[in-house]
Structures are given as structure tokens and as C-alpha cells.
Amino acid sequence: MSSTAHRSTQANLDRPIWTALTTRQAHLGPGDALARRYHPDVAPFAALGSDTPAAYEALHRLLQPHEQVALLSLEPLAGIDTLQVDHVGTLHQMVSTRDETGSQENLDVLRLGNADAKEMLALAQKTKPGPFSTRTHEMGNYIGVRDQGRLVAMAGERLCLDGYVEISAVCVDDDWRGKGLAGRLINILRKEITQRGATPFLHVFSHNTTAISLYERLGFELRREFVLNRIGHADAGVNTARHI
Secondary structure, rough: OOOHHHHHHHOOOOHHHHHHHHOOHHOOOEEEEEEOOOOOOOOOOOOOOOOOHHHHHHHHHHHHOOEEEEEEEOOOOOEEOOOOEEEEEEEEEEOOOOOOOOOOOOOOEEEEOOHHHHHHHHHHHHOOOOOOOOOOHOOOEEEEEEOEEEEEEEEEEEEOOOEEEEEEEEEEEEOOOOOHHHHHHHHHHHHHHOOOOOOOEEEEEEHHHHHHHHHHHOEEEEEEEEEEEEEEEEEEEEEEEEEO
């Protein structure tokens, strides 16, 4: 890859949601050149084409009165006419700095899909790795581990953009924690993403020091910080998001 192309794909990480929604995942949500969002049963994320009143007006039109979406910014967003903004927290964007070329023990790791959707949602609701809904698994490849038929761990791909794929929904049932499942699943996904010619990345709340320590041990490094903003109609109120 040329240095110019590398800088271009690096710039995609500065606007990961917008880049995904206008390229590889445009089919997963509505919008136009001003504002776009994922279908609510896919993901609660939205993004703007520019920081202009017209873009915020377009976002307002994409929302039902009692809907909220999550939007990333470099600084906390100020007050916006017709929209209520809630600053949820700071996110670390971390990028993989090494290829996972080693052999992984993956005989018990299964591919997950539509047939597993209900169990995937139930595990995510129990372990709370971040937003996960009925169609989130359509965003990318998902893998998991079962114990006596029960899904006890999973991880998958979320934002997909040229040169980069996000690893997300890493969750392990409480009874199976401490067995290295999260690291194994992340490394399997990382190896597959790398083999496709892309770089794995992820997002994690800055206060989640346990997860950050795990990701650092696995070879992920902080690239930059984002502010997570929760946005809804000004007259409907906004519930604070707890996870991403």
C-alpha cells in the first residue's frame, strides 16, 4: 500500500461510523450525504457528513420522536436546536499492532449466524458487552463457543470500512470467565481480518481498565480518543447509554 493510500485509510478511522455507513455497510441503514444511521435493530449509531446545521436537521429527520442514537465526536457536542445531546463518556479507539499468525485452538469455536441470533442476543443482554440487537450479527462475521449446546462466549465484527474491521461484542458467560476465551476469540477474528488484508480495531470506554489491559496484552494500542454522545429529539428526553 502506498503512503498516500495508507493515510487515506487511516483517515477513515477518524470517522469510522460515517465511513462504514457510506461504503461497505450502506445497505444497513438509511440517510443521505448529510446524515446517516444504522437501522435501529442493527446498531444505535449515526454519523454526520459535516458539522453543519443542515446535517443536524437531516439527523433529526432520521429519528423517531422517542429514538436515540450514538454519535462520535472529537469534543463534547454543544447544544443543538431540536436535538438533545447527552455526553456519555470517552472512548478509546485501539488498533491492532501485530498480525496474529500463531495457531489457535479453535476446534470448539463455531460460526454463528441467523439460526443463533436469539441466543447471541440473550448472551449479550446478560453480559452487556455493548449495544446488541436482533440484527447486529448482520454487520460481520461472528464466532462463539458452546458448552453442552449452550452459547457461553462470542465475538464478532461490527464497523467495516476500507482497510479496517472493528472487533466487537466480545462477551463470556460469568461461569466461563478466566479461561482465556475472550482472548482466543479475538485472536481468531484478528487472524481472519488480517488475512483479508485489513487491520483489526476496536472501541472501549476509557474507564474499562480491565478490558483495556486485555487488549493491550493482545497487541492493541490506543490510536485516539472520542467522545460518545447520545442524541434524540429535544422534546423527548435522552437516556444515558451505558455501553457501546
